[in-house]
């Protein structure tokens with residue numbers, strides 16, 4: 048049976064709407080009283096798993112789900128062995144370096160050598176600063192990363208920015224963009240190649256919806 052891994056959090060509603068448009072109804076996950084972590088589509092032909100956003104590629108890589116929805120940022124960070132099959136066009140944001148407005152830094156290269164940068168995206172941040180040849184310490188956090196510079200724990204952060212409101216309301220400014228991100232449809236590579244459970248037809252239908260929706 049086709050299994051889709053869906054991310055809890057900000058990508059869930061758009062993911063469910065998109066799957067609904069191709070005949071897969073997992074809207075039960077939008078019911079706040081629901082506590083089930085796996086549900087069947089009412090037609091009984093497909094199943095969805097509700098997982099943490101960073102775990103979606105894990106379920107797809109290990110083949111427990113043939114399809115999944117994950118942010119490009121998460122894919123860059125985790126480098127899973129999955130096929131990236133479609134840009135879904137929602138969940139648009141960017142991974143950026145930011146500092147306190149009141150700080151003297153206006154570009155990453157101004158940051159002090161051996162300074163600290165807090166991030167949930169440790170691998171991306173490390174790679175970025177290595178490319179700049181700037182030796183900084185990456186401090187791993189799991190959320191509310193903006194508090195790094197506010198509390199004085201770090202000089203800068205590497206975090207997702209969408210509207211820029213969170214940065215503004217916390218007295219931070221964006222200095223540089225590492226990359227732009229949006230939600231991607233990912234597939235288990237072998238299932239994709241072998242068209243297991245007819246996933247290629249599902250992908251074609253989703254592609255049709257994402258291109259007509261724009």
Ligand SMILES: Nc1ncnc2c1ncn2[C@@H]1O[C@H](COP(=O)(O)OP(=O)(O)OP(=O)(O)O)[C@@H](O)[C@H]1O
Pocket residue numbers: 054055056057058099100101117118119120121138139140189190207208209210228229230
């Ligand atoms: N402010 C935003 N605007 C648009 N898309 C965003 C925004 N923040 C995150 N995203 C996208 O949505 C994905 C999921 O983000 P979300 O905030 O729901 O989960 P998370 O906080 O990263 O994960 P978790 O809650 O499991 O730790 C991100 O990986 C990114 O692709």
Ligand SMILES: O=P(O)(O)OC[C@H]1O[C@H](OP(=O)(O)OP(=O)(O)O)[C@H](O)[C@@H]1O
Pocket residue numbers: 189190191192206207208209210211212213214
């Ligand atoms: O530019 P904005 O539109 O304000 O969005 C950016 C915020 O969204 C994400 O936070 P999230 O809600 O995922 O919380 P978290 O940082 O605690 O994970 C991100 O980490 C920023 O904090």
